[in-house]
Amino acid sequence: MYNNYGASYQEQRLQQMMExxxxxxxxxxxxxxxSRCFDDCVSDFTSNTLGDKELTCVTRCTLKNMKLxxxxxxxxxxxNAKLMEDQAKMGR
Amino acid sequence: MFGGVxxxxxxxxxxxxxxxxxxxxxxxxxxxxNAQLAAAEQEMEMVxxxxxxxxxxxxxxxxxxxxxxxxxxxxxxxxxxxxxAKYFQVNREVSEKLAKLSQTxx
Numbered sequence: 001m002y003n004n005y006g007a008s009y010q011e012q013r014l015q016q017m018m019e020x021x022x023x024x025x026x027x028x029x030x031x032x033x034x035s036r037c038f039d040d041c042v043s044d045f046t047s048n049t050l051g052d053k054e055l056t057c058v059t060r061c062t063l064k065n066m067k068l069x070x071x072x073x074x075x076x077x078x079x080n081a082k083l084m085e086d087q088a089k090m091g092r
Numbered sequence: 093m094f095g096g097v098x099x100x101x102x103x104x105x106x107x108x109x110x111x112x113x114x115x116x117x118x119x120x121x122x123x124x125x126n127a128q129l130a131a132a133e134q135e136m137e138m139v140x141x142x143x144x145x146x147x148x149x150x151x152x153x154x155x156x157x158x159x160x161x162x163x164x165x166x167x168x169x170x171x172x173x174x175x176x177a178k179y180f181q182v183n184r185e186v187s188e189k190l191a192k193l194s195q196t197x198x
Contacts, residue, residue, distance in 0.1 A: 010125045010129065013129060014129060014132070017129070017132075017133055017136075018136075021133075021136055021137075021140065025140055028144060032144070032147075032148070036151065040158050040159065041159070056159075057159050059162070060159040060160075060161060060162040061158070061159050063162040064155070064159060064161075064162050064163065064164060065151070065155075067162075067163070067164050068147075068150070068151060068154075068155065068164060068168075068172060069147060071164065071169065071172050071173070072143075072146060072147050072150055072172060072175075072176055073143075075172070075173055075176035075177070076143055076146065076176055079176060079177060079180040080139075083180065
């Protein structure tokens with residue numbers, strides 16, 4: 001057996017890895033959102049602060065993109081489950 | 093979780109993205125736990141990467157009425173659903189073609 005560290009050590013490492021990935025994922029989502037909303041909402045540089053229109057746009061952009069991500073996540077999970085099923089069938 | 097995209101146990105090339113893939117699910121019982129962990133990590137990495145790319149693609153193709161309000165419109169929602177489905181379909185097609193190509197080249 002390879003189990004020289006013990007199962008709990010491996011579990012701990014897996015846990016750690018998952019947490020790191022989640023953090024990285026969140027950071028990626030966040031910076032993506034910022035660039036989308038900046039790109040889509042800000043194009044006027046006659047002032048150094050966001051105008052009312054830009055602010056409204058950023059708010060909507062944030063909420064709408066979160067909804068979009070959620071929807072894509074749902075469909076992604078469904079498609080992925082289908083794929084797994086197909087693969088399980090073919091493995092037999 | 094998202095095990096499916098890259099071979100949840102089957103060795104058939106269909107549905108796997110990387111040709112000559114990483115053999116995510118096979119023989120895990122005998123595998124070194126460190127290798128197992130590394131494989132799981134790589135698999136997760138690829139799935140999250142694929143998800144991020146999918147998100148970006150469908151945003152570009154489907155968010156047409158940008159921010160006239162904060163709700164997804166009906167058209168945008170439908171587009172998003174189809175976008176994801178078609179993305180998976182394209183994945184399947186490409187991996188099948190690649191698998192065939194690499195078979196005939198051997």
